[in-house]
Amino acid sequence: MEKFDVCVIGAGPGGYVAAIRAGQNGLKTALVEKAFPGGTCLNVGCIPTKTLIAGAEVYASARRAGDFGVEISGEIKPNWVKMLERKDGVIARLRAGISGLLKAAGVTVFSGRGEFLSRRQLLVAAGEQAGTVIEAKNFIIAAGSEPLVPGFIPQGERILTSTELLSLPRLPKSLLILGGGVIGCEFACLFAELGVQVTVVEMLPQILPATDGECAKLLAKQMSDKGIRILNGKPLSDIKATARGVSGKVGDETVKADYLLVSIGRKPATAALNLAAAGVKTTARGYIVIDDNFRTSTPGIYAIGDAVGKIMLAHWASAAAGAAVNVICGKPANFTGELTPGCIFTTPEIGTIGLSEEQCKAQSIDYAVGKFPFSALGKAMAMGETEGFVKILADRKTDQVLGVHIIGPHATDLIAEAGPAMLLECTARELGRAIHAHPTLGEAMMEAAHAVHGECAHLPTRRKR
Secondary structure (H helix, E strand, C coil): CEEEEEEEECCCCCHHHHHHHHHHCCCCEEEEECCCCCHHHHHHCHHHHHHHHHHHHHHHHHHCHHHHCCCCCCCCCCCHHHHHHHHHHHHHHHHHHHHHHHHHCCCEEEECCEEECCCCEEEECCCCCCCCEEEEEEEEECCCEEECCCCCCCCCCCEECHHHHCCCCCCCCEEEEECCCHHHHHHHHHHHHCCCEEEEEECCCCCCCCCCHHHHHHHHHHHHHCCCEEEECCCEEEEEECCCCEEEEECCEEEEECEEEECCCEEECCHHHCHHHHCCCECCCCCECCCCCCECCCCCEEECHHHHCCCCCHHHHHHHHHHHHHHHCCCCCCCCHHHCCEEECCCCEEEEEECCHHHHHHCCCCEEEEEEEHHHCHHHHHHCCCCCEEEEEEECCCCEEEEEEEEECCHHHHHHHHHHHHHCCCEHHHHHHCCCCCCCCCHHHHHHHHHCCCCCCCCCCCCCC
């Protein structure tokens, strides 16, 4: 038996950060991981998806080179095999980097699946170090999640989750996507850019149901303009899979494709942890119940990341990791999870934080809107990417920024400015007063802030009387 101050279960963006933070605080720390460091995000999620999207963007730029006065001779086409090789190379480098960081922090890594024996003991039940028993004063569960595939979905080699799609050996001619959420829309844009015929089925009235409605509407238009077929408001039923393809029904219409991507959500990967032996309570869906300081029902056991079912994003998990370690060390958690930005790597990108207009209306908040289009921004024109806007919502009485929603070029980078501003309870007037460099895309944030008060110099504005 090996004894530790802290044992972390799972080496995803929550788990490995928790282990590093614990080591940095002088705690003797163990980390148990059944597969590879980095978890879903690094190995079969965020990083591989964005690496492939980067390849598709280069391909799109090459096809548009003539618009910028650049002549490219010969055939331009995507090489999917090389794109996959590059993706695997990026993953390998990042895995090695995480392993080095864990070693530097003095973390002992155990390869295998963790299973609780009691409140203070964990068995490494499988893998290279199977049979090892770890005793710890504190545990941090960061087990992550896995794709949700309902029972009505048939099994077959043509039915894929995001995990399998990221390693598909060759580009299909057509792809049917069940679910118009973040994952479904990102993959739709990626594969459509590479020449695949894509159909998205979303049973709710709009794609990206939890996103600002104006952003979702514009994205749907842009996706349709790129040839992506979006079927809203009806479920996909009567799904069939053969060795040659898949089919299903949307209302009275039959839809067919080479493959079906199931992207309707994720579920917690907690079933194999034997949480009952540790007295850890879960919801009916398997999510671990925690309080505001990440404590579970069992003293000394904490949980973070996708396994708690709050905000299933890598950066939320990493922030929660630091907060949980702070609590273990007797420090304030200092967690600001309510201001977690959402980033959607579609074409165009979407970045969002805080309240949407729909949420403001539902909460009867009196708010003002400031919006600035990229079509009026010099840097966006120079880049040839003018679709989209920055929208700022501010409390009409206090002027405090309530939410920021961006759709357009580099929206996932631009949204970062809004986080610190909202954390410091910045007003729209203060945000507009901050000088933004010219010519940059960031100017759109400043202009939108001015627009909240009808004082944007680069939009037609009526003279005040």
